[in-house]
Amino acid sequence: MNTLDEALSLAASHGLCLSAGGATVSEAGLDYRVVMASNEAGQVWVLRIPRREDVARGMAAEVAILELVSPVLGLDGIEVPDWRIRRPELIAYPALPGAPGLTLSEAGEPIWHMDPASPDYAARLGRLLGRLHSVTAAEAATAGVEIRSPDEVRQAWRDDVARVSAEFTVAPALAGAWQTWLEDDACWPDHTVMTHGEIYPAHILFRDGGAITGVLDWTTARVDDPARDFAAQYGAAGEEMLQAALDAYSVAGGRIYPGLAAQARHLWDASPLGYALYALTTGAEADHAAASALLDPAE
Known part of the structure; x- marks a missing residue:
C-alpha cells in the first residue's frame, strides 16, 4: 500500500471520506507528512500525519496556540487551521x-x-x-x-x-x-x-x-x-x-x-x-x- 492509500484509509477510519483523484502528498515537512484530497462535495481537506511519536505529543499545545492567534490574525482576514480531527495518528482540517x-x-x-x-x-x-x-x-x-x-x-x-x-x-x-x-x-x-x-x-x-x-x-x-x-x-x-x-x-x-x-x-x-x-x-x-x-x- 502506498502513502496516499494509507492516508486516505486513515482519514476514512475517522469518518472523513476523500478521493484519491487529484490528491497530493508532500514529504517536505520534518515533523509531518501532508496529504491534500477532496471529498465528494469538492471541498479540499488537509491531512497531517505525524512522523514520530514526539510530534503527536505536542498536538494539545498547538491547538491552544491556534485558538489564541485565530481571532487576532482574523482581524486582518488571515486564517489559521481549524482542526476538525485531532488524534495522535492524524490531524485533519479544511484547506x-x-x-x-x-x-x-x-x-x-x-x-x-x-x-x-x-x-x-x-x-x-x-x-x-x-x-x-x-x-x-x-x-x-x-x-x-x-x-x-x-x-x-x-x-x-x-x-x-x-x-x-x-x-x-x-x-x-x-x-x-x-x-x-x-x-x-x-x-x-x-x-x-x-x-x-x-x-x-x-x-x-x-x-x-x-x-x-x-x-x-x-x-x-x-x-x-x-x-x-x-x-x-x-x-x-x-x-x-x-x-x-x-x-x-x-x-x-x-x-x-x-x-x-x-x-x-x-x-x-x-x-x-x-x-x-x-x-x-x-x-x-x-x-x-x-x-x-x-x-x-x-x-
Whole structure:
C-alpha cells in the first residue's frame, strides 16, 4: 500500500471520506507528512500525519496556540487551521484559501510562487508580525502557551549550543561565531512576544495579487524573541528587505529593540543548530550526516 492509500484509509477510519483523484502528498515537512484530497462535495481537506511519536505529543499545545492567534490574525482576514480531527495518528482540517509561496519539487528543489525580495511582501509580512506580536505574554500564558523570558531565550540558545557541540564536530570558525554571539549583550531581546517560529513563504498562503490569506504550521510557536520571526526574511531576501519588513512592523505597532535586526541575522546563521537538534531527535543516520555536513563542511 502506498502513502496516499494509507492516508486516505486513515482519514476514512475517522469518518472523513476523500478521493484519491487529484490528491497530493508532500514529504517536505520534518515533523509531518501532508496529504491534500477532496471529498465528494469538492471541498479540499488537509491531512497531517505525524512522523514520530514526539510530534503527536505536542498536538494539545498547538491547538491552544491556534485558538489564541485565530481571532487576532482574523482581524486582518488571515486564517489559521481549524482542526476538525485531532488524534495522535492524524490531524485533519479544511484547506485554507490561497496557496503557499514556496513548495518543493519531487527532487526536493525549492519552487517559488512569489518573490521573497518583493517590497510588497516585506510590508505585508511586517504588518502580519505586528499583529501577531501584539498578543501579550499574559494572554499567551492564560491560554497555556509556552512562555520564555528574555533571560530564558538566551539560556536556551546557550544550552542548544552546548548540546550540539557535545554531540557533533563543529567547525572552529562557526563555534567561535556562536560564542561571540552568545556573549554580545547588544543583540539579545529586552522583551518577548507571541511568535510563530518558522514563518516563511512555505508556511504562508497567498491569493493572486500577493495578499496573505493564511499561516500554517504553528508547531514551534511560543512567547519568545521577536527576531525569530524575521530570520527567514533576512535569509531569503537580504538586509534591505529585512529592514523593509521591520519598518512596516514598527508602523503596525511592533516594538523594535535595538539589536533586533542583528539578532535576526544571527538566528539565520544559527540555522545549522536547529537541524542538528532535529537530527538528535530523530536519531536517523541520514539526518545526523546532513547536520554534520552543515556544522563542519570540511569533515
